[in-house]
Amino acid sequence: MSDRRQQFEQMALPHLDALFATALRLCRNDRDAEDLVQDAMVKAYRFFDRFEPGSNGRAWLFKVMVNLFYNRYRQGQRERRVAEEADAGDHHGRYTSDAAIRALRDPERELLDRMTQRDVVRALEALPADFRAVVVLSDMEGFLYREIAEILDCPIGTVMSRLFRGRRLLRGMLAEHAADAGLAVDLTAYRRSKGS
Amino acid sequence: MSCAEVARLVHLELDGEFGAEERLDLERHLSECASCADLARGERAFVGRLRDVLRADRAAAPPALSVRIDRALDQVDGGARVTPLRRILAWSVPAAAAAVALVAWWAQVPDGQLGAQMLVGEAVARHQRELPIEVRGPDPEQVRSWFRGKLDLPVRPPTLGQPRTQLVGGRLSHLGQRQAAYLMYDVGGSKISVFIFDPQDLATERMRHRSVRGRDVWVGAEHGYNVALVRSGGLGYAFASDLDEARMLDLISAAFSR
Numbered sequence: 001m002s003d004r005r006q007q008f009e010q011m012a013l014p015h016l017d018a019l020f021a022t023a024l025r026l027c028r029n030d031r032d033a034e035d036l037v038q039d040a041m042v043k044a045y046r047f048f049d050r051f052e053p054g055s056n057g058r059a060w061l062f063k064v065m066v067n068l069f070y071n072r073y074r075q076g077q078r079e080r081r082v083a084e085e086a087d088a089g090d091h092h093g094r095y096t097s098d099a100a101i102r103a104l105r106d107p108e109r110e111l112l113d114r115m116t117q118r119d120v121v122r123a124l125e126a127l128p129a130d131f132r133a134v135v136v137l138s139d140m141e142g143f144l145y146r147e148i149a150e151i152l153d154c155p156i157g158t159v160m161s162r163l164f165r166g167r168r169l170l171r172g173m174l175a176e177h178a179a180d181a182g183l184a185v186d187l188t189a190y191r192r193s194k195g196s
Numbered sequence: 197m198s199c200a201e202v203a204r205l206v207h208l209e210l211d212g213e214f215g216a217e218e219r220l221d222l223e224r225h226l227s228e229c230a231s232c233a234d235l236a237r238g239e240r241a242f243v244g245r246l247r248d249v250l251r252a253d254r255a256a257a258p259p260a261l262s263v264r265i266d267r268a269l270d271q272v273d274g275g276a277r278v279t280p281l282r283r284i285l286a287w288s289v290p291a292a293a294a295a296v297a298l299v300a301w302w303a304q305v306p307d308g309q310l311g312a313q314m315l316v317g318e319a320v321a322r323h324q325r326e327l328p329i330e331v332r333g334p335d336p337e338q339v340r341s342w343f344r345g346k347l348d349l350p351v352r353p354p355t356l357g358q359p360r361t362q363l364v365g366g367r368l369s370h371l372g373q374r375q376a377a378y379l380m381y382d383v384g385g386s387k388i389s390v391f392i393f394d395p396q397d398l399a400t401e402r403m404r405h406r407s408v409r410g411r412d413v414w415v416g417a418e419h420g421y422n423v424a425l426v427r428s429g430g431l432g433y434a435f436a437s438d439l440d441e442a443r444m445l446d447l448i449s450a451a452f453s454r
């Protein structure tokens with residue numbers, strides 16, 4: 001085995017599970033996720049000369065993979081427009097405002113206890129890709145803002161904004177789902193009991 | 197700090213982006229404002245729960261993916277352009293037929309067969325490399341249980357029965373298009389690679405036949421390395437090493453006479 005291949009495998013293989021877990025959330029199915037990870041590994045290997053030894057290999061691999069995802073799976077898709085609209089203002093249909101969050105807070109604690117893994121994954125997969133990527137990179141993979149900005153090639157302010165809004169969208173969707181499923185506390189009854 | 201800023205600042209704090217002084221400012225505001233303190237509790241609880249759920253739900257990469265990547269990197273090393281086979285198959289029926297024909301041409305054997313020449317070449321190529329080990333020996337039971345569920349065949353590490361022999365470890369590998377378990381042994385300072393795979397339709401006609409205690413063994417050589425192939429319990433075992441043929445056959449005799 002060449003030294004280059006050996007160095008690449010030693011750097012990259014420990015991150016395979018994390019790359020796949022993220023790919024699965026981005027692509028929303030096993031088949032595309034496997035193809036995405038394989039292609040990302042091949043691309044990273046081809047461009048391994050550009051990787052600086054000692055720098056953040058994990059973030060570099062994620063950058064290669066997320067770029068591929070955007071190029072291949074998202075180009076020209078409607079999701080881009082939805083994300084741009086949401087970036088431009090707080091008028092996204094499911095966006096939950098501070099005021100609504102304040103009003104919901106007690107019933108939501110019950111919602112939190114009841115929200116299942118399946119509910120969360122379903123809501124996450126319904127998020128526009130730009131928000132989904134930031135939430136996954138931060139809340140699942142634990143990347144810092146500056147690392148996410150590097151991976152997505154965008155300003156830190158955009159990361160902060162998308163993460164905050166992505167979480168709010170998720171929260172709104174979960175509350176909506178809980179209400180549909182009859183899980184949420186009756187908000188009207190709750191407000192009445194509080195005398196508001 | 198205003199109440200309007202609190203929700204966003206709580207997220208910065210949760211994400212580890214706050215300094216000690218900023219955290220103190222936030223806590224001071226929360227201690228003085230019941231409404232914001234409640235909001236912050238809700239945000240922290242939601243993000244905490246979200247993280248717990250997402251991290252608990254993290255899927256591990258399927259074993260077959262490691263094999264696919266290893267194979268794809270081999271192709272890059274060989275100067276080939278890599279296209280996932282599944283994507284080729286998804287194009288169209290004629291494209292799929294062409295892809296199968298291409299794979300068969302590359303393997304120089306009829307469709308579905310594993311050619312001896314290819315097997316010897318790949319076994320030697322992988323034996324020469326210092327491939328990272330995914331499960332460490334020397335306990336064969338531990339190695340065996342690591343492979344369980346990762347391959348469509350039972351992996352039973354053979355006991356080589358020589359003095360100073362140790363099972364170093366194993367990893368997922370492949371021979372041609374077939375998944376294989378790769379086991380590495382140290383026999384008195386010499387490395388022995390053993391591949392366990394499905395021997396169905398294995399073409400052995402170009403290999404030399406030997407008989408070891410009534411068991412059929414096929415041997416081949418490439419780049420100064422010997423490869424010996426044997427079937428046992430419905431599985432194929434390919435041994436690769438720089439040991440001479442007689443010592444290889446001794447190892448096989450010891451491994452499969454038990």
